[in-house]
Structures are given as C-alpha cells and as structure tokens.
Amino acid sequence: xxxxxxxxxxxxxxxxxxxxxxxxxxxxxxxxxxxxxxxxxxxxxxxxxxxxxxxxxxxxxxxxxxxxxxxxxxxxxxxxxxxxxxxxxxxxxxxxxxxxxxxxxxxxxxxxxxxxxxxxxxxxxxxxxxxxxxxxxxxxxxxxxxxxxxxxxxxxxxxxxxxxxxxxxxxxxxxxxxxxxxxxxxxxxxx
Numbered sequence: 001x002x003x004x005x006x007x008x009x010x011x012x013x014x015x016x017x018x019x020x021x022x023x024x025x026x027x028x029x030x031x032x033x034x035x036x037x038x039x040x041x042x043x044x045x046x047x048x049x050x051x052x053x054x055x056x057x058x059x060x061x062x063x064x065x066x067x068x069x070x071x072x073x074x075x076x077x078x079x080x081x082x083x084x085x086x087x088x089x090x091x092x093x094x095x096x097x098x099x100x101x102x103x104x105x106x107x108x109x110x111x112x113x114x115x116x117x118x119x120x121x122x123x124x125x126x127x128x129x130x131x132x133x134x135x136x137x138x139x140x141x142x143x144x145x146x147x148x149x150x151x152x153x154x155x156x157x158x159x160x161x162x163x164x165x166x167x168x169x170x171x172x173x174x175x176x177x178x179x180x181x182x183x184x185x186x187x188x189x190x191x
Contacts, residue, residue: 015059018067019043019053020076024081024175027152029079030055030063031072035093038149039079041171055144055183068168079152088119090153098149108132109144114154120183138162146170152179 007112017030017038028048030038037059040051056062067073074092081087096102099110112132115124129137145156151170157179161167169176180186 006150014066014069015055015061015063016066016069016072017048017063018065018076019048020079022080024083024171024178027079029072029075029097031075032059032095032097032189034095034097035071035148036075036153037095037098038165039151041151041152041175055098064188082152083182092153094150094154096149099147105132105140105143106147109141109149110148110154110156113156113159117155117158119155122158122160122184122185125159125167126162142168146174155179158183158185 004086010111013030013033015037017028017029019026023095025041026043028038028040028043029036030040030051038051038055043107051141052063067076071093078087078090078092082090092148094114096107096110100104101107109128113123113128116131117128118138125138125141126136129135129141132141134140140158145159146168148154148156151157157169157171159167166176166180178188181188
C-alpha cells in the first residue's frame with residue numbers, strides 16, 4: 001500500500017469516484033482527500049449523475065472519475081474482497097462529510113455501529129439507540145441508517161428489527177438479505 005493510502009488521501013487532493021459491478025449490483029464509490037465518503041447502490045447513470053451533483057454541491061468541488069487514484073483503488077479492492085467473502089473488516093479512512101449533521105445523533109449512531117457490530121452479527125434498532133444513550137429511539141436509529149452515506153462499509157445492513165424482521169435498507173431488502181447471507185446471518189437464497 002502506498003503512502004497516500006496509509007495517510008488517508010487520494011494522493012493529490014482530488015475528489016474521485018468510480019462504479020464497481022458486483023453480486024449486489026453496481027456501486028458508486030466516492031473518495032475525498034480525507035477518505036471514503038460515499039457508497040451508492042444501484043449506480044445507474046441517472047443515479048450517479050444525481051449523487052455526483054449533490055456531492056459536488058456539498059463538497060465544493062466536482063468529483064472526477066479515476067479508478068486509479070490510490071485510496072479509491074484500495075476501496076474498490078476491499079469492497080470487491082468483502083463481496084466475494086474474502087474480507088471481514090474494512091480498513092479504510094472514512095470521511096463523514098456527506099452525512100448531514102455528522103457530529104450529531106446520526107454520526108454517533110453510525111460510528112457506534114461501525115465500532116461495535118462486527119461481521120456475522122446483528123443488532124436491533126432499539127439496542128443501538130440504547131448504546132448511544134437514547135433508549136426508546138429505535139425510529140431515530142432507523143432514520144440514521146437511511147442517512148448512512150457509507151452503506152456496506154458502515155454496516156447498516158446488520159441492524160434488524162427486534163421481532164426478527166430484517167427491517168428497511170437503502171439498497172433494498174433483497175440486497176440486505178444477500179449481505180446478511182454473505183456474512184452467514186441468513187441462509188443463502190435458493191435462487
């Protein structure tokens with residue numbers, strides 16, 4: 001790994017992106033000089049265009065497509081390894097700039113999720129609310145999951161309903177089931 005990946009930069013200060021095809025469909029990955037800032041499901045051209053316009057407005061710089069940028073290449077490598085079952089924990093610097101109110105409740109919830117719910121395990125919305133000091137805040141945790149700019153890497157697919165239901169997911173319920181099956185939490189779909 002080169003120095004730019006270790007120090008969490010794109011190597012030249014640019015905001016870069018690319019689309020990766022995989023078993024859960026195309027994903028757009030966006031990297032800033034601070035780290036991985038966005039993972040977007042269903043990365044069809046119109047979805048990419050809308051997301052990149054919002055990211056440019058929020059970050060103040062238009063993203064450039066460059067899969068060879070060091071940190072983006074490393075993010076692609078790790079995500080591909082995870083989706084093929086060869087990686088259980090991401091080791092990427094994260095940039096929370098695309099999370100509205102990143103220091104507020106949503107940020108606390110997502111950081112707690114990333115730190116305390118490892119591969120192959122799940123937690124409930126209510127349990128996660130309790131962990132961040134807001135007992136009874138299960139719905140608010142659900143809203144935080146929906147605001148997650150880094151799904152898969154910050155594993156909101158590991159948050160489920162207390163009655164055993166899988167709950168919602170920005171990538172769709174089938175994608176959530178597939179990720180949980182990949183991690184051994186659910187059985188693999190038959191077809």
